[in-house]
Structure formats: structure tokens, C-alpha cells
Amino acid sequence: MKILLIGASGLVGTAIEHVCAGKKYELISPGHTEVDIRNKNVLEELVAMHRPDAVINSVAMVGIDPCEDQPAETFAINTTPAMHLAKSCSRAGSIFVQFSTHAVFDGLKDTPYTEDDAPNPVNIYGASKLMSEYLALNMTERHYVLRFSTLFGKRRNNAMGFVDKVLKKLEDNTPLRIADDRMDTPTYAADAARELFKLIESEKPFGLYHIANAGSVSYYDFTARLKDRMKSSSDLSRGKDSDFPSKTKKPLKTHIISNRIGPMRPWADALDAFLADRAGR
Ligand SMILES: NC(=O)c1ccc[n+]([C@@H]2O[C@H](COP(=O)([O-])OP(=O)(O)OC[C@H]3O[C@@H](n4cnc5c(N)ncnc54)[C@H](OP(=O)(O)O)[C@@H]3O)[C@@H](O)[C@H]2O)c1
Structure with a gap:
């Protein structure tokens, strides 16, 4: 299988590279500087030149505050390219894979969101990703749109997600106060990448899928598990989301589950697998 991956140095991109290497798939993964x-023309030329079996868009501007501060830039990176890539894939006969996020929801639901729940983004990041979903879903027939929750894993670039930041503090034995009312479905990027290729290889119906490890957990309980596994002596205390005022509105409960694929392994098992992989790096 020939794959064109854009955004390979990021968290999900790194996991996809790893899966492709294991499967000996031909991978074309131009870097950010290339x-x-x-750049619409570059995207169109790239897809037309390689005519890959699948084009995977793993690029994003992900920071909630930067996205809110720079909406035009956010839509230029997170949204419009989905349209150019979808149309290019349609012409080349390639499958188009667009990634999205649990942040398309408003975070008011007590139980995990399924693909059948109505999105209602509360900030620019969520809105830009929701628009990218619509473009991918409507501008090419052969598409997979995958929504992820908060991810953890190895990455080639130096960006820091929530789990990277917590890991660093636990390793430094820095005190931590974490909200126990913020819910999520932390997911191992390696599991998410494997699930993507299962969809493609088993020719699952095209459409929108939630991809997440099983279970729902508060940020506090997740961090407590991480602290325990890391044998960190950081002082960990409970807080409430309202204790951490943010200039940008964020959805509170962004746990997700899929109605369309079978359950993935529980998040706690996936976290243990990540820590074992990380220890062996
Ligand atoms: N990480 C999460 O917790 C999470 C949760 C839900 C959904 N998602 C979604 O998953 C997807 C992948 O996210 P990620 O966490 O892997 O992101 P990431 O680690 O921040 O990686 C983003 C990638 O995009 C590249 N990039 C940024 N701007 C670019 C541009 N203008 N042109 C070309 N490449 C550019 C980056 O290159 P450099 O390394 O050179 O900067 C990097 O390879 C995104 O769609 C995101 O919305 C992620």
C-alpha cells in the first residue's frame, strides 16, 4: 500500500510512520519545510504525482489559545486544506483520511459522546476541526474522518501535549493540582494509528469514526495512575476546572466512544503499554 502522510513529525504522524514501517507500506512523508x-498548489501536485492509495492529513494547529487568537491562521491550517486534499484525492482515486477531535463537542454530556451526538464546538479550534470534517465528508466519497480524544505517545517533534507536560512534572517531582471534574478518554496514539489501518485494510464503510481507548476518566484520576506508575513523589492534589481560569472556553467532558467499531483496549492498559515502550526507548 502506498501512503502519503502530511504532518509526520507530530504525535499521530509519528505513530503512523511506525505502523507503516512495521507493515512495510510505501510511505511518502514530506516534512513541514517541504x-x-x-499551499493549495503543492497539495494538488503532491497527490496527483504520487496517486497514493491513501492520503492522511495529520497536520494541525492544536493550541486552544493560539487558535482563538488567530482564527484566520487556524482555519487556513486546520480547515481549508481538507477541501484541497479531499478534491485532489477524488481526482486521484485515493482514500482521504482527515483527523478531528473530541473538541467538536460542547462538553456538557455526562456519558461519552458517540458519532451520533450532535457537535457544538465552543471555541475556534473545535469549529475549525468540525468544518474540516464537513469538507472531508462532502468533497470526496472515499473518506475516513477520525475523531480522537486526548492522545499520548512518542513524537518526533518537540511539541508538548497535556500528557507530555504532566509526565515532565512527575519526573521532576513538581507538585500538581489537577481538575477532578474534567473527563476524557486518554488514548495511546499507537493504538489510534493501528485502528486507522484496520479500517482501511478491512474496507470498513467510509465515514466518521470515533477512535479512543475504552473508558472515561477524570484528569485527576488519570494523573494519579500516571504518578503511581512513574513512582513519582510529586504532591498531587485535587482541583476543579473552575480553579483554572482560561481565556478561551473549553469543553469540560470530552470523553468519546464509538458506536461504529468494537471497543479498543482500556485506556489504563494502553497507558501501561506506552510507559513500557517509553522506558525501552
Ligand atoms: N494530540 C491530541 O491530543 C489530539 C487530540 C484530538 C485530536 N487530535 C488531532 O490529531 C491530528 C494530529 O495531531 P497531533 O497531536 O499529531 O499534532 P502535532 O503533534 O501538533 O503535529 C502537527 C503536525 O503538523 C505539522 N504542521 C503544523 N503546521 C503545518 C503547516 N502549516 N504545514 C505543514 N505541516 C504543518 C507539524 O510539523 P512540525 O513538527 O514541523 O511543527 C506536525 O508534523 C490533528 O488533526 C489534531 O487535531 C489530536
Whole structure:
């Protein structure tokens, strides 16, 4: 299988590279300096030249506050390229894979969101990703749109997600206060990448899928598990989301589950697997 991956140095991109290497798939993964996703002509030429079996868009501007501060830039990176890639894939006969996020929901639901729940983004990041979903779903027939929850895993770039930041503090034995009313479904990026290839290889119906390890957990309980596994002596205390005022509105409960694929392994098992992989790095 020939795969064109854009955004390979990021968290999900790194996991996809690893899966492709294991499967000996032909992988074309131009770096950020070679391909700027805002450049429509470059995207069109790339897809037309390689005619891959699948094009995977793993590029994103992910920071909630930067996205809110720079809406035009956010839509230029997170949204419009999905349209150019979808149309290019349609012409080349390639499958188009677009990633999205649990942040398309408003975070008011006590139980995990399924693919059948109505999105209602509360900030620019969520809105930009929801628009990218619509473009992918409507501008090419052969598409997979995958929504992820908060991810953890190895990455080639130096960006820091929530779990990277917590890990660093636990390793430094820095005190931590974490909200116990913020719910999520932390997911191992390696599991998410494997699930993507299962969809493609088993020719699952095209459409929208939630991809997440099983279970729902508060940020506090997740961090407590991480602290225990890391044998960190950081002082960990409980807080409430309202204790951490943020200039940008964020959804509170962004746990997700799939109605369309079978359950993935529980998040706690996936976390243990990540820590074992990380220890062996
Ligand atoms: N991480 C999460 O917890 C999470 C949760 C839900 C959904 N998602 C979604 O999953 C997907 C992948 O996210 P991620 O966490 O892997 O992101 P990431 O680690 O921040 O990686 C983003 C990638 O995009 C590249 N990039 C940024 N701007 C670019 C541009 N203008 N042109 C070309 N490449 C550019 C980056 O290159 P450099 O390394 O050179 O900067 C990097 O390879 C995104 O769609 C995101 O919305 C992620």
C-alpha cells in the first residue's frame, strides 16, 4: 500500500510512520519545510504525482489559545486544506483520511459522546476541526474522518501535549493540582494509528469514526495512575476546572466512544503499554 502522510513529525504522524514501517507500506512523508499545508498548489501536485492509495492529513494547529487568537491562521491550517486534499484525492482515486477531535463537542454530556451526538464546538479550534470534517465528508466519497480524544505517545517533534507536560512534572517531582471534574478518554496514539489501518485494510464503510481507548476518566484520576506508575513523589492534589481560569472556553467532558467499531483496549492498559515502550526507548 502506498501512503502519503502530511504532518509526520507530530504525535499521530509519528505513530503512523511506525505502523507503516512495521507493515512495510510505501510511505511518502514530506516534512513541514517541504510542504506547507496552506499551499493549495503543492497539495494538488503532491497527490496527483504520487496517486497514493491513501492520503492522511495529520497536520494541525492544536493550541486552544493560539487558535482563538488567530482564527484566520487556524482555519487556513486546520480547515481549508481538507477541501484541497479531499478534491485532489477524488481526482486521484485515493482514500482521504482527515483527523478531528473530541473538541467538536460542547462538553456538557455526562456519558461519552458517540458519532451520533450532535457537535457544538465552543471555541475556534473545535469549529475549525468540525468544518474540516464537513469538507472531508462532502468533497470526496472515499473518506475516513477520525475523531480522537486526548492522545499520548512518542513524537518526533518537540511539541508538548497535556500528557507530555504532566509526565515532565512527575519526573521532576513538581507538585500538581489537577481538575477532578474534567473527563476524557486518554488514548495511546499507537493504538489510534493501528485502528486507522484496520479500517482501511478491512474496507470498513467510509465515514466518521470515533477512535479512543475504552473508558472515561477524570484528569485527576488519570494523573494519579500516571504518578503511581512513574513512582513519582510529586504532591498531587485535587482541583476543579473552575480553579483554572482560561481565556478561551473549553469543553469540560470530552470523553468519546464509538458506536461504529468494537471497543479498543482500556485506556489504563494502553497507558501501561506506552510507559513500557517509553522506558525501552
Ligand atoms: N494530540 C491530541 O491530543 C489530539 C487530540 C484530538 C485530536 N487530535 C488531532 O490529531 C491530528 C494530529 O495531531 P497531533 O497531536 O499529531 O499534532 P502535532 O503533534 O501538533 O503535529 C502537527 C503536525 O503538523 C505539522 N504542521 C503544523 N503546521 C503545518 C503547516 N502549516 N504545514 C505543514 N505541516 C504543518 C507539524 O510539523 P512540525 O513538527 O514541523 O511543527 C506536525 O508534523 C490533528 O488533526 C489534531 O487535531 C489530536
